[in-house]
Amino acid sequence: MSSRRDFIQKLSFGFGLTAISDLTFRPDNPPAFRPADKQLRVALMGLGGYANIVAKAMQDCKMATIAGIVSGTPSKIETWKQKYNIPDKNIYNYETVGELKNNPDIDLVYITTPNSLHHKHVLQIAAAGKNVLCEKPVADNAKQAREMIAACKKANVRFYIGYRLHFEPHTKEVIRMREAGEFGKIMHVNNYMGFKIGDPTQWRLKKALAGGGALMDVGVYSLNGARYATGEEPVWVTAQETKTDPVKFAEVDETILFQLGFPSGAIANCGCTYNFNNTERLYINGDKGFAELSPAFGYGPIKGRTHLGPLNQPVVMHQTLQMDGIADIILNNKPDPHVTGEEGLKDMIVIDAIYESIRKGGAKIFINK
Template sequence: MFTRRDFLQNLTMGVGFTAVAQSLISPAAASPVLSNTKPAQKLRVAIMGLGSYGTRVAEAMEKCELAELTGIITGTPAKAEAWKKKYNIPDKNIYNYNTVSQIKNNSDIDVVYVITPNSLHHKHVIQVANAGKHVICEKPVADNAKQAREMIAACNKAGVKFYVGYRLHFEPHTRELIRMREAGEFGKVMFMENGSGFKIGDPTQWRLKQELAGGGALMDVGIYCINGARYGTGEEPTWVTAQEVKTDPVKFKEVDETMTFQLGFPSGAIANCSTTYNFNGLGGLRLIGSSGFAELDPAFGYGPIKGVTHKGPMNQPIVTHQTAQMDGLADCILNNKPDPNMTGVEGLKDMLVIDAIYESVRQGGKKIMIGKV
């Protein structure tokens, strides 16, 4: 049996992970699993919010097979001009935040990817839905569960699809972990330990402002721990206890700095999670079952994701996450494939946990029951 100790020893001897594309990959392991028949036309995407992550998505889409960038929405004229030239976007497909409703009459745009600051997601998703376009919203989907419910309702009323940018749901190592769990290869999942964080820089950035960020490390990167615990166990948590540590009350005056929390699941499984804006090196996932284990480290960053299980190294393909996500979602929309647990409801489930975590902190770490969808 290949143990965790074996894994660590191999690392110290210089045995790294090699991304080997397998000739036969199960549906849960491929990234993405595209339909055999390609649609006559690619999914036409407009990006709303041209910041650093919007730029990353746009660059990744240049490699997509099923999706293409055809429009932009920005409040910065200089960015509009630069993107127009770089991506050959016609003037009629360029909008600002006051003209979003006009997208309704633009047949060059099928879906809008909302990548604005967190606390603007609620407003912008509803605007896009009212314009009759499908929506992809970057995580966290909203500031709280109430907002998430309103966004889902707006998209349902408009008859448009609503996805959340959980890029890891199309990442091969993550999909393989889910496949193994669903196949019972870990036995009964007993325990999970997840961490996600980094040392944040510029103290004036929007992520440290409550009005725009909605919260701190928990909202921004702690959500990966929540989502990872959920797809690692295949269950929805029923309770949480949480603690907050703040070492710099000036820099983190408006948002949380470091949070630890514990999740309880119906089967008896528990997850111990940590998230921070105060230090680097926190980014792994560990799953322990009655007959096996899995470790991803890093588990939540842009890659390359690396992993090992009781069967040995996870030699899954290395992909550009955003390319895989956009091709995968395009396949779902264009070919009417089942949604890969990335709908607005998936985002709501994480927000229910986040709401309970903040409530537990407010009550001094008290055990809080988590609301249901």
């Protein structure tokens, strides 16, 4: 795999062949949507590689449908318009996106633009009065995440983060087992995610667009996985960075290892990298049992086992489950499986602390919420 694009395409293609927080709105004054036909009408903002994966997955959705697009690349618009039968009135660019407020045919905008644009775009969509689903990481830092949450609350719209694994059956089963006490007291978590990044000119290696490197892109999987593996929020972190190619990774981090401490005494050893492949694992060790997912974080198929035997949950394209799940939450007020903007903020608080630890030579940083 020579680039993250190859990584994404390979995983999604192979998969396709086989196949804390309260909500950020006031329950007595929910945002407007059309529940009659039980279809959440979604506009995709940013028509890059991941948006194509989401769009493909949404063809199998029962409760969510592609209703519009927002793109800064005119050459992409005609293809998307024809492929997904999108009317002209539901097509926007980054200059006209504010006009969404006058369009009752779009309920939610899914933002899949580069990381450092998330803050600006979430504020724009909130100002337009539309519900927001934003890819992770939610922002460049916790300060921005708090501003995004505040903007959505002020606009009375719902704000979610693209934590697709919270809808994925193997991951959900591991969380269920942990919540049921089947692993006993969680003692240790070991999580890794990474790949060898290719094209040195891509936006993921430019801090102005990516916000950071491996930690922001794939480290969030290791971090979020440690949080749902323990069901706790870390209270301290230590971290170390390794950089073997200071030219290619001049602006962003290449490989980061970090350790998390939790109130119960559980410890997590986590890592993320842009320098090597075959790095995708979640391992939970409790005093009564264990769980292992490997692959654990990619687009699938997720595979796993526990002390009770193999996990044989259904293999379904993650984004299909995610989009139907978000629709079910909004249209039917179903419980949120920890995918709100506040969940994104919790990850950003820890990411800020990880970077602080690295700046301070690996010092233990106590995390302030």
